[in-house]
Structure formats: C-alpha cells, structure tokens
Amino acid sequence: MTAARNPGASPRARRSALYMPGANTRAMEKAQFLHADVLILDLEDAVAPEAKLTARRNVTKALRPGHYGHREVVVRINSLQSPWGHDDLAAIATLGADAVLLPKVESAEQIQDLAALMYRAGAPLRTRIWAMIETPVAMFNLREIAASHSLLETLVVGTSDLVKDLHARHTAGRHEVHTALSLCILAARSYQLSILDGVHLSLNDESGLRSACEQGRDMGFDGKTLIHPSQLAVANEVYGPSSIEIGEARRRIEAYEAAVLAGSGLTVLDGKLVEELHVQDAKRILNLAHAIDVLEEPLGQAVKADDG
Template sequence: MTDGTLFRPRRSVLYMPASNERALEKAKTLPCDALILDLEDAVAPDAKPAARDAACAAVGSGAYGRRELTIRVNGAETEWHADDLAAACAAGPDAIVVPKVSSADEVRTLVAAMAEHGAPESTSLWAMVETPVAMLHAEEIAAASDRLTVLVMGTNDLAKELYAEHVPGRQPLLTGLSLALLAARATGTAIVDGVYNDVKDTDGFLAECRQGRQMGFDGKTLIHPGQVDGANRAFAPSPEAVEDARGILQAWEEGAGSGVVTYRGRMIENLHVESAQRILTMHEAITALEADQG
C-alpha cells in the first residue's frame, strides 16, 4: 500500500482573478486541485489593492477545503510587488506564485524576502518560468532553494519572447518545455504546463492536455472553470493503468527471490515497480482529494 499523503495532485491549477468576488465564491465549489488567486495579469491596475485584500481574506477564510491555495503576486519589477509579497506572506497561503523568474539569484532574493516578511514555513514558492533565459537556466532556478517546490510554465510569454506562433502541437515551444521538464525532474521539483487560450476549443485543449501528460507534466494551468474536468481526467491515471500497476506490484511481491518476474508476458524490473508505485500513490491521493471535495 502506498501513502497518498506523499503526493499532492496538481492536475488542474486554475487562475482566478482575485478582483472578482463571484469568481472567488465559485472557486469554492470547483473540483480543481489548486487555485492561483491572481493579482497580476487578470487584475486592472486600479483594482490591485482591493484584489490583494480579497486574496488574503480568501486564504484566511478556510472555505476552500483541501484545494491547494496560492496567490500570484505582481512581478518584482512592478510597483505592486513589495506590498503584494508582504501581504501574501502574512496571509500564509500554500504557496506564493511569482511571475517571470529568470535566475537562481532571483529565487534566493524572493526566499529571503519571504523569511523577512515572516511567511510560515508551510508557504512555498512557485516560480513561473516564461522567458528564453529561464529555459536556459531552469535547473539552476529549480535547485536554488528547497522552498521552491513548483515550476509553472508561462507559455504565452515564452511564445512572445521567441517570436513564435501558437500552433497545434506547440512545435516552437517544445525545446523550452523539455528543458524545464528536465530541470524539474533533475531537482525533484513539480512542474505544471502552461495555459490553453481558446476556452471554446475543447478538442484542442484536450489534445494539449494529452501532450502535456505524455511529456511528463504534473498538470496544467487553466484560465476557465470549464477546463477543470478535462485536465483532471487527462492527468490522472486511467483505470487500466491503475489495474496494471496493482498487477505489477502483486507479481513482484509474489516473485520475490525468484530472479525473474513476469506479468502478462512482460519482464518486470525495479524501474517498472517504481513506476507502478508512483501511479498508485497518485491514484490514492486523487481519490482522497475528490472524496474531500464531495
């Protein structure tokens, strides 16, 4: 039996504008794994102070169940960043999401500021990587601090910086996506894929979810509640995969000491066992989360 507490599902990570009271209320009922209460792109400049207060109040409300609750602050180069960061640290969300992180030094500066502002140890840092510089230094960024637990792909900004087009299959972005994935896996950091912009194109969205899962992403950032169910299905182990994982572990246990273990005609090695254990850990954590959300 695996321990679901060791794995936190991040299949669906939904951006919600903290300036929108109705959106914050609706988020309490959505089956997403994580929420990013946004103070940045989704909030007009004159609404940012009120959005900051609303996001911090939401974090303190205890009304979002076991959903992972994060706040995205404005970037370090903006006039709102210092106040955002101080307020978010005081509120103590599960994580603070910072846009356009491009170096390990930036991570260390952010971590030092979080400590200075008295952020609880339970509040981690999520770094958005969304520039060519960030792709080329992704491993250094991911390894810069134990407080950094998640890399968040900013694919819209990356495409802009590359002068690339948004095309099915994302060929222009694949090098950057792969570099960030390699960095995440090399450092034991979680990583979530970028957003899909056309909320009416369900087929395109699901295709990109499948691509992200096949590449190895832990989940996907989302811009609309209608995308949650598709991401949850795409990034969860299928019933067939769960059944197969259980069979592999059973065969491995029954064949202990025999030298060669097979399951359904396949030779089973340690690497297959580790993969099976990961699938079951993920499945159990998702099942527990969904049961809590009702």
C-alpha cells in the first residue's frame, strides 16, 4: 500500500523528543513543565518486565486531554510479538495519544497489522503511527516500510540497538551508522515522513550532544530523541531556526516575489541565487518557527487552562 501524504502540510516542531519511563510517575508529572516538543511515554525499553503492568496503568492515567499542553504525546508500546504489546495497545488506543510508536519495525506488514489493530480497538483517526528503525533488516526494507500505510507519520532511528546488532562501537563522529542514517533520511523524505535521530547516551557530554545534534540537523533530521531533560536545551537550540535564519528566509521570499512581479523566475540576494526551490525552503523555516512559537507558550499557563 502506498501511503497518501500531504507534502505541503505545515511542519510540526519535533526538535526534541524525550523518552519518559512509564514506571516513573514523578518524571511524567514533571514533564508537564519541560520544554520538550514531543514526550514519548515509554512502555518498552525503559521499563523492566516486572514493572510493565504498573507502567501501563500510569500511562493510561497520564493520557488525559490537555495534561501536557500543546506538546505532542506519543506512547511507545512493546512489540506486538511480546507478551505485553497487544494489551498495551488495547489500553491506550482510545485515549487520544498523538501517535503509537512501534519498536523493532522490520517490514511493511508490521505497520499494516498495527493500523488494523488500532482501527479495531477504536483509536481516533488523529492517532498516527511512528516506527522505530533499529535493526539491520529494517535498513533493507526501508522503502516498503515508509510506503506501508497512510497512518505512518514518523521514523525514529534507534541507533543504540543498531550499533549493538552491527557489533560496532559508538564513536564521536558516528561513522558506524552514517550509512544507516542516510538511508533512513532518504526513505523518510521520499514518502514525506518526519524523521528523528537516535539518542546520545552520555549525560555529561554537552559538547558531544551538540556535535551529534548539529550533525543530524545538517544531514536532514527534524529533531533528536533524548533520554534526559538536561539534553532538551541543546536539541531545541540546534534544531530550531535561529533569528538570523528566520530573517534570511523572509528576505529570500521578499526578493523572489519582487523578481516574479518584475517578470523573472529568479533573483540574486547577497551574491546568492534565489529561485523557487529556495523560497519553498524559506517557507518551511518560517512555518517551523511559527510551530515553535505555539509550543513555547508559557507551559504552566497552557496546562492550567487545559486542565481547567
């Protein structure tokens, strides 16, 4: 099945996607006031087997309307082949999560099966599917996965599992996963999906985190998955357009529109060629900046207004 996409849709801000262990109720409550664009309530890797049922109950309680303000809320369920996956989905399907994140996706059929189960469970149409791409097999099936279903919205690269399966070593430059990262970006952009980079494992390495974020941004990722709130500021800064970029985007649009009125399909601004493709990217930057402005309304006020 080829997914139906809307390439002209305004982007959502997904600079930072923070994993929140479902067993940790204190962390999930504090997340109301964190500047994360996306909260991933995790029932899988971050939860020990003996805590799975408790985590599921906690997440179902947290999925109440407006609890996290304007942030996107995603639930990572356990694999549908695990003892918990089907019950995870049944518990959260109707509760209004923005997306269900499926781990260890290696085929289009897994996405299609999840979509069918969501439909039967009564999930609202607004609840989308996100896919974890984290195994060597997945890399060979990316095209089929990306085109699998219209509910699929985002690819999330799981670099930790991938490095383990490759028998590779984590390096500062991430040379061990360059090929995989590039393949994932190509698949996402071919089917108008958003895409998030893998986590940075060290919590006391701000320079390494910044370097990884800059690398991912320059490769084309929309944002980065994170394992601790201390990583949010760097990811938000790097993946968000700067005031200089926003100003340049506006100037490119204005210069191009003036050129079109004068009968030309291109112009030169600051010694650089500006044509339609540059204007499209400038509009993407301005749409992203607007989406960030909406997310960054005072979090406490947003939560109080929604809870009230």
